[in-house]
Every structure is written in structure tokens, then in C-alpha cells.
Amino acid sequence: MFVDKTKIYIKGGNGGDGLISFHREKYVAEGGPAGGDGGKGGDVIFRVDEGLRTLVDFRYQKHFKAKRGEKGKPKNQYGANADNMVVRVPPGTVIVDDDTGEVVADLVEHGQEVVAAKGGRGGRGNVRFATPKNPAPYIAENGEEGEEKWVVLELKVMADxxxxxxxxxxxxxxxxxxxxxxxxxxxxxxxxxxxxxxxxxxxxxxxxxxxxxxxxxxxxxxxxxxxxxxxxxxxxxxxxxxxxxxxxxxxxxxxxxxxxxxxxxxxxxxxxxxxxxxxxxxxxxxxxxxxxxxxxxxxxxxxxxxxxxxxxxxxxxxxxxxxxxxxxxxxxxLPQQAVVEEVAETEERKVYRLDRKDEGPEFTIRRENDTFVVESEKIENLLKRSQMSSYDAVIRFAHIMRKMGVDKALRNRGAEDGMIIRIGEYEFEFVEKE
Known part of the structure; x- marks a missing residue:
């Protein structure tokens, strides 16, 4: 059976969670934080295999998910990075982002490969958050979510x-x-x-x-x-x-x-x-x-x-x-190289620090009846990575909100003590504090 076009779902592995742990050893008092970082999630990689001639395998398997990174370990040991998921495709395969219509890659040579969905970074363990003011923090990060998308695979026959x-x-x-x-x-x-x-x-x-x-x-x-x-x-x-x-x-x-x-x-x-x-x-x-x-x-x-x-x-x-x-x-x-599609230029992943003053607004606020909705990709990502079951993590998050000016902006929009603030999937109670 010859199949030359199909649509599949790919997802990079999530990063492993960081660990909250403390050094415990006989005769060592107040050993301090020792929670290690989580490992990186696996990437989804497409690789050309000249032994393949059709996309028929993708008729029966349409979801490809890489494994997540290992969680951080005690004694400041890092969790292991997950193995990458390699998806084999025939020469002449064009990978198109289904949402944007942009060409992600045009794979024509044996062994050629492209990372189509990156795995998430591992979360930081509590040893990363130790400061002179808080030498024993109960703070660790969840692993970053891996990239996910639907892509269309199109096979264009490679012939002279x-x-x-x-x-x-x-x-x-x-x-x-x-x-x-x-x-x-x-x-x-x-x-x-x-x-x-x-x-x-x-x-x-x-x-x-x-x-x-x-x-x-x-x-x-x-x-x-x-x-x-x-x-x-x-x-x-x-x-x-x-x-x-x-x-x-x-x-x-x-x-x-x-x-x-x-x-x-x-x-x-x-x-x-x-x-x-x-x-x-x-x-x-x-x-x-x-x-x-x-x-x-x-x-x-x-x-x-x-x-x-x-x-x-x-x-x-x-x-x-x-x-x-x-x-x-x-x-x-004639030249030996095959005619290839123009591949869309994509920005490399940028790591944002929430305490950095970037140009332009970092958040927007709108009101739904008595609820204030804060919309910000940076803040929502921070929430996803924060282990909010920890008191220290909640205090850190509140400090970042004040430093970014979210508290002041809410107050200017009319937020009062006890009102509900919604950020992503979380809801908080506004506490008046100058």
C-alpha cells in the first residue's frame, strides 16, 4: 500500500520534577538542602531511512510521545535525561506544522534528521533556591512541559x-x-x-x-x-x-x-x-x-x-x-542535490526570567464580574513549574507578583481584600498589602 500523506501528533517528553530534600548524615548538623534537578524530557526526532518508501506505518500509529525526564534525587543528584524518540521516515518527506502551515523540515538524505518537538527542561531542586535569608528552602520546580503539535507528513517521491x-x-x-x-x-x-x-x-x-x-x-x-x-x-x-x-x-x-x-x-x-x-x-x-x-x-x-x-x-x-x-x-x-522546500525559520527557545524588566507589558488584567483575570504566558509558565503545595513556593510566587507590579496593577483596577484573582487554572484571594 502506497501512502504519501498523513497527519500525526507529536509531543516532547516533560522534564523531570526537581526534588525537595535535605542532607541527613550522622554528626552533620543542619546539613542543608540537597534536592537534585530533574532530567530533561526526550525530544521527538524525525530521521530519514532510505529503506523506507512510503508513509504506510503512520496509518496505524498516529501519536508519538517521548518519555519524561527522571525526577531529581537526594544528595544533589540529577535525574537522568530521557532518551529521544526517533521516528523513521522515507527520503523526500516534508514535515508541515498543521496549525501554521509552515514547513518544519524537508528531509531528503539518508540519516538526515530534525528535532520536531523538544523535550522540556528538568525542574530545579531545592538546593538551587538556597539564599542567605532562606538557607533551607522548601522550594522545587516541576519539569517543563514538552512541546506538542500536530504535523502533516507529505512524501514527495525522490526520482531522477x-x-x-x-x-x-x-x-x-x-x-x-x-x-x-x-x-x-x-x-x-x-x-x-x-x-x-x-x-x-x-x-x-x-x-x-x-x-x-x-x-x-x-x-x-x-x-x-x-x-x-x-x-x-x-x-x-x-x-x-x-x-x-x-x-x-x-x-x-x-x-x-x-x-x-x-x-x-x-x-x-x-x-x-x-x-x-x-x-x-x-x-x-x-x-x-x-x-x-x-x-x-x-x-x-x-x-x-x-x-x-x-x-x-x-x-x-x-x-x-x-x-x-x-x-x-x-x-x-545536472546537480545531484534534490530540490527541497523552503523551511520556515524558527526562533530557538528563549528562557525568560520573570524578575527581568523586558520591554512592553508582561501581563494584562481584565475583569469578569467580581473576578480579576490576569493573563500572562510568563506567569502561567511559572505557576505550572511551581510546586504550589509548598508554603515557601507560595511566598516566592507572591514576591514575584509584587516585583512585577501585578499587585499594584490589580489595586489600580479596583481589586479589594478578599476578591478572587484567576491566573490560568489557579484562583487566589487578593490580600491588601502595601
Whole structure:
């Protein structure tokens, strides 16, 4: 089964919680804090495996979650970092953020990898919070949550030569003749519903990969027919081999077919106009083909076209060898690197200190009846990481709120003693304190 598009959920592992612990040893009085930091959560990493050719495995597993870091330990020992989760994908896989539509990565080479969801940092143990004023703090942090997102995986076939053309022009037959591939061949349209790959052996030690791609129809660039399901694959090919039914066996005009197919390609991606193209004038064993070929060449010359034309018969295997050698020579002159998507630039994670004076407001306040709602990503993250069951942690949080000016801002908005303040999932009682 060939699967070339799927949507999956990925989540980096949460960081391990920091520990509240104290040094306890005989003859050592007031040993002090000794709670270690938690370990980092595992990353979700996509890695290219050239042994894969399809995304079929992702039909059955759609959730990938890395493990969380180990909790901190006594005696100031750090918790272990979690192992990363490696997800194997075939060459040519594009990873797109489902929410933003941005390309996270375009993976084309064996072993290439990208961190798609980072694991959370481990929480700090109480040894980190010791100060001269509070030498034995009952404060530790929870581990940071790992990144999570839905991503779309799109597979674009990696091939040197891509066969394009209307349905039933002989693309599958040509691939079966020049390689060991066994594509489905029949006398009806859209016999090929997914790409077929074949290795064309030119001579010993010299070969290239050819892809038989599903047939195009007019309007494919707008999604008609197989539409984008086909067109995404042609973007990877280094050379386009345009197969045309030169005998016009279905009553179509070969030159009109040529123009329509190219129009669909260029409307989908204008960069395809720069891709080298060769015309395979197929079915030349049919008597009417010679006359059609003469007319085709005349029309092409009138439009200033100079695309190389190879008269062939895939069924009779006539003219195929010369075309294959020409393709091999052309490929030798082209760059080896695959065409890749433009990857969105993403900022590295920034660590914010809540007691730092950043430009712009760090929080907003709105009122819902008698409840004041404080909205701030920084404060909500602090709450998530604070172990609020500890009295020292609550006092520290209240101190940070005052230092940031949240208390003063609430007072200016009309907050009075006993009123409810909501921050994220937590609710607090406002206490008047100048």
C-alpha cells in the first residue's frame, strides 16, 4: 500500500520534577538542602531511512510521545535525561506544522534528521533556591512541559526522471520496459493511482531512478482528478520525461496535450518551467503517428520550442535505448542535490526570567464580574513549574507578583481584600498589602 500523506501528533517528553530534600548524615548538623534537578524530557526526532518508501506505518500509529525526564534525587543528584524518540521516515518527506502551515523540515538524505518537538527542561531542586535569608528552602520546580503539535507528513517521491502525461499514453508500459518494475497496466484511464519507481540500468555501474506518476488531466493544478496528489511528486524529479500519445489513438491532439500538461505543471509550481524536459513521442508503431509527429514538430518550432523529441514505441521497444542513454548523459550534467522546500525559520527557545524588566507589558488584567483575570504566558509558565503545595513556593510566587507590579496593577483596577484573582487554572484571594 502506497501512502504519501498523513497527519500525526507529536509531543516532547516533560522534564523531570526537581526534588525537595535535605542532607541527613550522622554528626552533620543542619546539613542543608540537597534536592537534585530533574532530567530533561526526550525530544521527538524525525530521521530519514532510505529503506523506507512510503508513509504506510503512520496509518496505524498516529501519536508519538517521548518519555519524561527522571525526577531529581537526594544528595544533589540529577535525574537522568530521557532518551529521544526517533521516528523513521522515507527520503523526500516534508514535515508541515498543521496549525501554521509552515514547513518544519524537508528531509531528503539518508540519516538526515530534525528535532520536531523538544523535550522540556528538568525542574530545579531545592538546593538551587538556597539564599542567605532562606538557607533551607522548601522550594522545587516541576519539569517543563514538552512541546506538542500536530504535523502533516507529505512524501514527495525522490526520482531522477519523472514520467508525466495524460492517462493511457504509455507511461507504465515504458517503465516496465526500461526497468524491472511491474506497474499495473490496463486499457482504461488512471490505471496508475500511486507512483511506481523503477531503477533503469544503463550500463554496468551506471543507473538512475525513474518514477511513473499518475496521469494528469486538465485542471489538476486546481485539485481536479488526482490533482495535487500527483503534482507534489513531480517537484522532486531532476528531469521531466513528457510522454505523448503521438498516434492520437483517443482522438486528442498530441500538441494540445503537450501544452495542457505543461500549463498544469507551471500553474502548480512555476519553478517547474526551469526543469529540463524531454519529449517521448510514444506509439510510433501506429501508422498515423508519423504524420502527427511532423505536425507536432512544426507547431513546436512555430512557438520557438527546442525541446528534444525521441520517437519511440514502448510496446515494440523501438527508440527506447537511445532515449535512455540521452537521459543518463543529461543527468550526469545536472546537480545531484534534490530540490527541497523552503523551511520556515524558527526562533530557538528563549528562557525568560520573570524578575527581568523586558520591554512592553508582561501581563494584562481584565475583569469578569467580581473576578480579576490576569493573563500572562510568563506567569502561567511559572505557576505550572511551581510546586504550589509548598508554603515557601507560595511566598516566592507572591514576591514575584509584587516585583512585577501585578499587585499594584490589580489595586489600580479596583481589586479589594478578599476578591478572587484567576491566573490560568489557579484562583487566589487578593490580600491588601502595601
Amino acid at each position: 526522471v519523472g514520467l508525466v502525461g495524460f492517462p493511457s499514453v504509455g507511461k507504465s508500459t515504458l517503465l516496465s520496459v526500461v526497468s524491472a518494475a511491474k506497474p499495473k497496466i490496463a486499457s482504461y484511464h488512471f490505471t496508475t493511482l500511486s507512483p511506481n519507481l523503477g531503477v533503469v540500468q544503463v550500463e554496468e555501474g551506471r543507473s538512475f531512478v525513474m518514477a511513473d506518476l499518475p496521469g494528469l488531466i486538465e485542471g489538476a493544478s486546481e485539485g481536479i482528478g488526482l490533482g495535487h496528489e500527483f503534482l507534489r511528486h513531480i517537484e522532486r524529479t531532476r528531469v521531466i520525461l513528457h510522454v505523448i500519445d503521438m498516434a492520437a489513438t483517443e482522438g486528442r491532439d498530441p500538441f494540445d496535450d503537450y501544452l495542457k500538461i505543461n500549463d498544469e505543471l507551471y500553474r502548480y509550481n512555476d519553478k517547474l518551467a526551469e526543469r529540463p524536459q524531454i519529449i517521448a513521442a510514444n506509439k510510433m508503431d501506429v501508422p498515423e503517428a508519423e504524420e502527427q509527429l511532423v505536425q507536432f514538430k512544426q507547431k513546436l518550432a512555430e512557438q520557438g520550442g527546442d525541446t528534444r523529441i525521441f520517437p519511440i514505441s514502448a510496446v515494440a521497444q523501438q527508440g527506447v535505448r537511445d532515449m535512455i542513454y540521452h537521459l543518463a548523459e543529461l543527468l550526469d550534467q
